[in-house]
Amino acid sequence: xxxxxxxxxxxxxxxxRACRLTSIxxxxxxxxxxxxxxxxxxxxxxxxxQAVIIGALQNVFPADPVVGEEDSSILRNDVELRERVWxxxxxxxxDDYQSEIGQVENEEQxxxxxxxxxxxxxxxxxxxxxxxxDGTKGFLRRGQFAVCLALIxxxxxxxxxIGCPNLLVDPADGSSGxxxxxxxxxxxxxxxxxxxxxxxxxxxxxxxxxxxxxxxxFCESVEAGHSAHDQQAKIAQLLGxxxxxxxxxxxxxxxxxxxCDGDIYLRLPVSATxxxxxxxxxSGNLLVTEAGGIVTDMFGNPLDFSQxxxxxxxxxxxxxxxxxxPKVLEVVQKVLQES
Ligand code: AMP
Ligand code: MG
Numbered sequence: 001x002x003x004x005x006x007x008x009x010x011x012x013x014x015x016x017r018a019c020r021l022t023s024i025x026x027x028x029x030x031x032x033x034x035x036x037x038x039x040x041x042x043x044x045x046x047x048x049x050q051a052v053i054i055g056a057l058q059n060v061f062p063a064d065p066v067v068g069e070e071d072s073s074i075l076r077n078d079v080e081l082r083e084r085v086w087x088x089x090x091x092x093x094x095d096d097y098q099s100e101i102g103q104v105e106n107e108e109q110x111x112x113x114x115x116x117x118x119x120x121x122x123x124x125x126x127x128x129x130x131x132x133x134d135g136t137k138g139f140l141r142r143g144q145f146a147v148c149l150a151l152i153x154x155x156x157x158x159x160x161x162i163g164c165p166n167l168l169v170d171p172a173d174g175s176s177g178x179x180x181x182x183x184x185x186x187x188x189x190x191x192x193x194x195x196x197x198x199x200x201x202x203x204x205x206x207x208x209x210x211x212x213x214x215x216x217x218f219c220e221s222v223e224a225g226h227s228a229h230d231q232q233a234k235i236a237q238l239l240g241x242x243x244x245x246x247x248x249x250x251x252x253x254x255x256x257x258x259x260c261d262g263d264i265y266l267r268l269p270v271s272a273t274x275x276x277x278x279x280x281x282x283s284g285n286l287l288v289t290e291a292g293g294i295v296t297d298m299f300g301n302p303l304d305f306s307q308x309x310x311x312x313x314x315x316x317x318x319x320x321x322x323x324x325x326p327k328v329l330e331v332v333q334k335v336l337q338e339s
Pocket of ligand 2: 131
C-alpha cells in the first residue's frame with residue numbers, strides 16, 4: 001500500500017473538481033478577469049478553484065497548511081464578483097454530499113478556505129502547495145493552463161497532481177479530445193489519465209529515451225517576461241537543436257515532457273530579483289522526476305522547497321530526461337558565463 005495513497009486520491013478528486021469549475025468558466029465565456037496589485041490577471045476560475053481545492057483538503061486533512069497563490073481580499077470588496085465565484089463553486093461541486101471531499105457550505109466559508117492558502121511555507125512537517133489556475137494568461141487566451149496541487153513533507157515534494165483541461169488526450173491525434181490529469185507519488189512513478197476517467201485508471205508515463213540532443217524539442221513559456229527567450233534560443237542552438245521551441249503556458253510544460261511529448265523545459269530568469277513561486281514548480285518537479293527526469297535550477301542545484309512561498313535559493317529551471325539533462329546544464333552554464 002502506498003504511503004500517500006489517500007493524499008493522492010483526495011488531491012486528484014479535488015483537482016478534478018477544480019478542472020470542472022474552470023471548464024464551466026471557459027464555456028460561459030465570462031472569465032471575470034480583474035487585475036491583482038502586481039497587475040497580473042486573476043479570474044473567477046482562480047478564486048473558485050482555490051476554494052474547492054482547499055475545501056477538499058480542509059475536509060479531509062484539516063490540520064494541513066496550504067501555500068496557495070490567491071487570497072480573498074478582492075472578493076471581500078466586490079459583492080458581485082464574490083457571488084459569481086460562489087455560484088461556480090456550487091455548480092462545480094454538484095449535489096453529491098456523500099463525496100469523500102465534502103462541500104463548501106456557504107460564501108463565508110468559501111472566503112475562509114481561500115485565505116487558508118496564505119500559509120508562509122518554510123521548513124514544516126507537512127504542507128500543500130497550490131496553484132489553482134497556473135498560466136492564467138493561457139486560460140484567458142484559451143491555450144494551456146494547469147490546476148496544480150502538491151504535498152510537501154519535510155521540504156520534499158511527495159505527491160504531485162496536475163490537471164490540464166486543454167491538453168490533448170493523444171498529442172498525435174487532434175481529434176482525441178482534451179483534458180488530462182497527471183499524478184505522481186515519490187518513489188512510485190508518474191501516471192496519467194484523461195480527466196473524468198476513473199481515479200484508478202491511470203497509466204504510467206515515462207520521459208523520452210532520446211539520446212541525440214540535436215533531435216530534441218524544447219519547451220518554454222509563451223510570455224517573454226517569464227523566461228529569457230533569447231538566451232534559451234542560444235542554448236538550443238549550441239545543443240544543435242533545429243526544431244523551433246514549443247511555447248505553452250503553465251506547468252503543462254512539465255506535464256508534456258513527462259509524457260514524452262517534448263524533451264527539455266528551459267526557464268531562465270529575465271529579472272535578477274524575481275523569485276520563482278513554490279506553487280509554480282512543486283507538482284511539475286515531482287512529475288518529471290518520477291517519469292525519469294531531472295529538474296534543477298540553472299546552476300544544477302535541486303529545487304529547495306523549504307524557503308517559504310518562493311524558491312529563494314534557486315534561479316531558473318532546467319528539466320529534461322536523466323540521459324540529457326547534464327549536457328543541457330553544461331551548455332546553460334556556458335551561455336550564462338558569456339552573458
Ligand atoms: P508560464 O506559464 O511559464 O509563463 O508561467 C506562469 C507563471 O509565471 C505564473 O504563475 C507566475 O507565477 C510566474 N511569473 C510571473 N512573473 C514572472 C517572472 N518575472 N519570471 C518568471 N515567472 C514569473
Ligand atoms: Mg502559476
